[in-house]
Amino acid sequence: MTSETLVEINDLNFSYDKRAILKGINMTMPRGKVIAIMGGSGCGKTTLLRLIGGSIAPSSGYVKVAGQVVHELSRDALFQMRRKMSMLFQFGALFTDLSVFDNVAFQMREHTNLPEAVIRDLVLMKLHTVGLRGAHKLMPTELSGGMARRVALARSIALDPLLIMYDEPFTGLDPISLSVIGNLIRRLTDALGMTSIVVTHDVQESLKIVDYVYFISEGVIAAHGTPAEVRDSVAPFVHQFVHGEEDGPVPFHYPANSYASDLRLGDRFA
Amino acid sequence: MPRRIVLGIRGVGHRVIESVWRLGRASHFFMLMLLKSGISMRRFHLIIREIYFTGVLSLIIIVVSGLFVGMVLGLQGYETLQKYGSESAVGTLVALSLVRELGPVVAALLFASRAGSAITAEIGLMKATEQLAAMEMMAVDPIARVVAPRFWAGVISMPFLAAMFSAVGIFGGYLVTVVLIGVDEGSFWSQMQNAVDFRYDIVNGVIKTCVFGVAVTAIAVFEGYDAPPTAEGVSGATTRTVVTSSLAILGLDFVLTAFMFRGMS
Ligand SMILES: Nc1ncnc2c1ncn2[C@@H]1O[C@H](COP(=O)(O)OP(=O)(O)OP(=O)(O)O)[C@@H](O)[C@H]1O
Ligand SMILES: [Mg+2]
Numbered sequence: 001m002t003s004e005t006l007v008e009i010n011d012l013n014f015s016y017d018k019r020a021i022l023k024g025i026n027m028t029m030p031r032g033k034v035i036a037i038m039g040g041s042g043c044g045k046t047t048l049l050r051l052i053g054g055s056i057a058p059s060s061g062y063v064k065v066a067g068q069v070v071h072e073l074s075r076d077a078l079f080q081m082r083r084k085m086s087m088l089f090q091f092g093a094l095f096t097d098l099s100v101f102d103n104v105a106f107q108m109r110e111h112t113n114l115p116e117a118v119i120r121d122l123v124l125m126k127l128h129t130v131g132l133r134g135a136h137k138l139m140p141t142e143l144s145g146g147m148a149r150r151v152a153l154a155r156s157i158a159l160d161p162l163l164i165m166y167d168e169p170f171t172g173l174d175p176i177s178l179s180v181i182g183n184l185i186r187r188l189t190d191a192l193g194m195t196s197i198v199v200t201h202d203v204q205e206s207l208k209i210v211d212y213v214y215f216i217s218e219g220v221i222a223a224h225g226t227p228a229e230v231r232d233s234v235a236p237f238v239h240q241f242v243h244g245e246e247d248g249p250v251p252f253h254y255p256a257n258s259y260a261s262d263l264r265l266g267d268r269f270a
Numbered sequence: 271m272p273r274r275i276v277l278g279i280r281g282v283g284h285r286v287i288e289s290v291w292r293l294g295r296a297s298h299f300f301m302l303m304l305l306k307s308g309i310s311m312r313r314f315h316l317i318i319r320e321i322y323f324t325g326v327l328s329l330i331i332i333v334v335s336g337l338f339v340g341m342v343l344g345l346q347g348y349e350t351l352q353k354y355g356s357e358s359a360v361g362t363l364v365a366l367s368l369v370r371e372l373g374p375v376v377a378a379l380l381f382a383s384r385a386g387s388a389i390t391a392e393i394g395l396m397k398a399t400e401q402l403a404a405m406e407m408m409a410v411d412p413i414a415r416v417v418a419p420r421f422w423a424g425v426i427s428m429p430f431l432a433a434m435f436s437a438v439g440i441f442g443g444y445l446v447t448v449v450l451i452g453v454d455e456g457s458f459w460s461q462m463q464n465a466v467d468f469r470y471d472i473v474n475g476v477i478k479t480c481v482f483g484v485a486v487t488a489i490a491v492f493e494g495y496d497a498p499p500t501a502e503g504v505s506g507a508t509t510r511t512v513v514t515s516s517l518a519i520l521g522l523d524f525v526l527t528a529f530m531f532r533g534m535s
Binding site: 053086 | 396405407
C-alpha cells in the first residue's frame with residue numbers, strides 16, 4: 001500500500017476495569033480504501049471503533065487520524081475532527097424524535113448554513129442512494145430494522161466525511177439490500193476518496209468489496225491480508241472464520257470456569 | 271458478628287461517597303448546561319418545540335386540577351366562614367391560598383410528575399439507545415442540543431402553568447360559591463381585589479414558581495442524563511425525578527415562605 005495513511009493505530013491497549021479487551025493492536029489504513037475488521041462476537045470490534053472515534057481513551061498506545069493523536073485532542077479539536085468522520089452505529093441510533101428526513105438533515109442543519117431548499121435536495125439524494133427516498137416522512141419507529149440501518153447509513157454519509165466507520169452494516173439486511181449496500185460502500189469510497197472501516201461478520205459479502213482484512217481474536221490481530229490472501233490462507237484461524245466452522249482456534253464461549261464446575265457436577269459426583 | 275458491623279459501616283460509607291459523587295456530577299452538569307445555554311438560546315425554535323411538549327401538553331392536567339382544587343377550596347372555605355357570618359370573604363380565601371401556596375406548589379408537583387418524568391425518560395432513552403453517543407460522534411454537543419432546550423422550556427413554562435392553575439382555581443371557587451351556593455358576586459370579587467397585594471402575593475407567588483421550575487427541570491434533565499443506559503436504569507431515574515423533585519418543591523416552599531411572609535399579618 002503506497003497511498004497516504006489516514007488512520008494509524010500503534011501498539012494500542014485498552015481494558016474495561018481490569019479485563020484487557022485489546023492488546024497491542026497495530027493497523028494502518030490508507031485513504032481511499034475499504035478495510036474490514038472481523039472477529040468473533042465480543043472480541044472488541046466496537047470498542048476499537050470507539051477508540052478511533054475518540055469516545056474512549058486507550059490505556060496505552062495511540063490512534064492517529066490524519067496525523068493527530070485522537071486521545072490527546074481537546075474537546076473542541078476532537079469535535080472539529082469528528083466533522084470529517086462519521087460512524088454507523090451497530091443499532092442505528094436514529095434520533096427517535098425526528099423523522100427520517102430530519103435525521104438525515106440533522107448534521108447539515110447543525111454544521112452548515114445551507115438553505116433549506118438545498119438541504120431538501122441533498123437529503124433526498126442521500127435517501128435515494130439507500131433506496132428509501134419514499135420513506136422520508138416516516139418516523140424511526142415506523143421502520144423495520146434493516147430500513148433503520150439504511151437510514152442511519154444515509155445519515156452517516158450526509159456530509160461526505162473523510163472516514164466512515166460502519167459497525168456491522170450488513171446485519172438485518174436481505175440479500176438484495178446487502179449487496180446494494182456493499183457496493184454502495186465501495187462506490188462511495190472510490191468516488192469521494194474516503195476511507196471506510198467496516199466491522200462485519202459477513203465474510204463472503206465483505207471479501208467482495210474490501211481492500212484489506214484484519215482478523216481480531218482475543219484482543220490481538222490474529223491475521224491480516226488482502227481478500228485474495230485471506231481466501232487462500234491455510235492458517236487455521238482464517239480458515240475457520242471464512243468457512244464458519246465451530247471447531248478451531250476461535251473460541252465460541254466467553255471465558256468461564258469449566259463447564260462441569262459451573263454446573264456443580266463436581267459436588268454431585270465427588 | 272463484627273464482620274456484619276464492618277460490612278454495615280462500609281455500606282453506609284459507600285452510599286455517602288456515592289451521594290457526594292452524584293452531587294458533584296450534578297453541579298458540574300448544571301454548570302456545563304448553563305455555559306452551553308447560549309447556543310440553544312440563539313436557536314430559539316428548539317426551545318419553542320420543547321415548550322410545546324412540556325408546557326402545552328401539561329395544560330390539560332393543570333386546568334382540570336386547578337378547577338377542582340378551586341372548587342374544593344370554595345366549598346371548604348364557605349363551610350367555615352359562614353359560621354362566623356363572613357362568607358363574602360370566601361373569594362379572598364380562595365385567591366390567597368391559590369396565589370401564595372397552592373398554585374405554585376400543586377402546579378409544580380403536577381408538572382414534576384407530568385413533564386419532569388417525561389423529560390427524564392426521554393433523555394434516558396436517548397442515552398440508552400446510543401442517540402446521545404451518535405450525536406457526540408457527529409460533533410454536536412448533546413448538552414447544548416438536547417438538554418439545555420428542555421431545561422429552558424421547563425423554566426419558561428412553569429410560571430405560566432402555575433398562573434393558569436391559580437386563575438382556573440379562582441374561577442372554580444367562583445363557580446361553587448357564587449353560582450351554586452349564591453354568595454354575593456360583588457363582594458366576592460371586591461374583597462378579593464382588596465386583599466390580594468400585588469407585591470406580596472402575586473410577585474412572591476411568581477418567584478416561587480420560577481424557583482420550582484428551575485428545580486424540577488434541573489432534576490429531570492440531570493436524572494435522564496445520568497441514568498444507567500438500560501431499561502431498569504431509565505425507569506429508576508424516572509421514579510427518582512418525581513420523588514426528588516416533589517421533596518425539593520415542598521422543602522423549597524417552606525424555606526421561601528419563611529423568608530417571604532415573615533412578619534406579615
Ligand atoms: N461498557 C462496558 N463495560 C465493561 N465491559 C464492556 C463494556 N462494553 C463492552 N464491554 C466488553 O468488551 C468486550 C468487547 O465489546 P465490543 O462491544 O467491542 O465487542 P464486539 O467485538 O463489537 O462484539 P459484537 O460483534 O458482538 O458487536 C466484550 O467482551 C464486552 O463484555
Ligand atoms: Mg459490536
